[in-house]
Amino acid sequence: MDRRQQKTRNAIFKALSTLLETKRYSNITVQEIIDEANIGRSTFYAHFETKDELLKTLCTDIFSHVFSDELMSEKTHDFSGGNTGLEARLTHILHHLKDSEKNIVGILSCESGELFMRYFKGYLTEMFSKYLNEVKVNAPADFVLNHLVGSFAETVKWWIDNKMKYTPEETTRYYIELSCVDRVTD
Amino acid sequence: MDRRQQKTRNAIFKALSTLLETKRYSNITVQEIIDEANIGRSTFYAHFETKDELLKTLCTDIFSHVFSDELMSEKTHDFSGGNTGLEARLTHILHHLKDSEKNIVGILSCESGELFMRYFKGYLTEMFSKYLNEVKVNAPADFVLNHLVGSFAETVKWWIDNKMKYTPEETTRYYIELSCVDRVTD
DNA sequence: ATGTTAGCGAACATATTGTTAGTTTAAATT
DNA sequence: AATTTAAACTAACAATATGTTCGCTAACAT
Structure with a gap:
């Protein structure tokens, strides 16, 4: 170009x-x-064409780095260690977001954050669906999926708003602790 | 007037x-x-003064109905039945939102939803703080609080977006099932 | 009945939007 | 190095939105 x-x-x-x-x-x-x-x-x-298209493009650019092909691939040896690979994947996302911090903070606040979150949740939904069968809870699958995605997205937003005061590893750990994905191993 | x-x-x-x-x-x-x-x-x-102030007022109006004084009061006999009263309170909120459905659906979609959610989470935070001591999980309190509030807010948003296909009672039940508030009774 | 106040309609300066045309400058190609 | 291609610039444009002001009318409260 x-x-x-x-x-x-x-x-x-x-x-x-x-x-x-x-x-x-x-x-x-x-x-x-x-x-x-x-x-x-x-x-x-x-x-x-418009200001909105610019914002859209900016979001797409950021996420193309965060959700790389290797991250989204079914099985990569990098992410298969540990529990289920989920924890490694989530940590990976947080690390990448930390790198893009400067761009993200502004976008996340106020209404532009809505678009960002929608995109973010889209990618997350794709990722979490793979782990849905590991969750044994008495609730519909679509409900569980939305809960997992929504709570993680909100956690990340909160994490960024609060100056990323916990490390990516800590944050992921706490999230898993509160989520229903670790109920299996209980 | x-x-x-x-x-x-x-x-x-x-x-x-x-x-x-x-x-x-x-x-x-x-x-x-x-x-x-x-x-x-x-x-x-x-x-x-502005379009934004109009939206703000509209949100405030809606929530003043949903989060009534009795709902927010420390202890009301209406809400003290069942587990901890939390379930009753959440169901109560969903019922009221269902009544305001016509107004809300439009607001929730796109960027105006950001303001709505911010307000919503504000009220929820106040409410959930009361129940925070009941949660015994290995994670910081502020993290837990945000997770509870965020996941419930996202659940409600999803519930509304999906035409409220589950009843308020079902929705609350599923949410509690997935949350860490019921870990105590496990 | 009377004073008060909300709403109307029109006009206003100002600013933003999205588009166009002609020119200049920098890159790619040969 | 010379030529071609195309991106970026300036400036101007109509159309629309904003926020404010005016005098006037009609509904309200007492």
Whole structure:
């Protein structure tokens, strides 16, 4: 890809991230992004149709790093150690999110966080479905799946909001402790 | 309060609700609300400073019904039956949300849901703190509290998104089954 | 009956949006 | 190195949304 495009793209991403540190997503205008990124008006619209599409793309970019192919693959030796591999996978996610911290914090606060969480839960749902058969609880499968995904997503959001005050390993451990996935081994 | 004010207020609330059925919150303009409510421009601004304040007020209104004083009071005989009273309280909440269904569905989808959930979690946090001492798990208290609140909020959101296909009683039962609050009685 | 107040309608400056056209500059290709 | 390709720039555009103000009318409370 043309270096100019990449440069512009990054400038736009960075501009949005920067603005998100001080303003809510809905109060940020395309104009401000343009000014902050220091690009021409038409250039922005050449890259993204709307502000929303920009946010979507930013989220997709972040998650493509977090949920790598190896993470999502059925069985990888890296993740099959320990209990069921779930703990390793979750820790892996938290570590990657920690790396993207600067970008994420702004997005997660306020309404833009809704989109982020929706994407996040989408990936998580795919991942957790594999472990659903290990859970023996008296509740419908779709209910359990949503509970696992929702509670983990909320845990991560809380973890980030609270400056990641626990290590990824601790956080995962606590989560598993509270979840129904470890009921099997009880 | 002047009947005219109440009438206008309701017209605005209803207009927003109606619009939320077909459009995302961020794409709804004050102009559209004015047209839908069939009121004068200056009238809207006499009631609410911004679109956001309107949404905030709508949420507050809904929750003031759901989280009544008796529900939040330390001990009420209505809620002290059963396990710990928690189950009764949660069921009570679900029943009330079911009554407000028409208003809520639109709000919950997309970014406006973020505000709704934040408010919701705020009330829930207050309520769940009372039950925190009943949970004996190897994890920090703030972590547990967030997990309880977050997972219940997500469960409710999922329940509403899925047309409330389980009864309030079933839903609460499943939730308690998956939560760490019933570990005590294990 | 009378003073009070909410709502109306129109107009206003200001700002944002999304698009277009012509030009400049930087990259890719030969 | 010269040429071609295309990305980015400037500036201008109509259309729309915002938030405020005015005088006027009609409904309300007492």
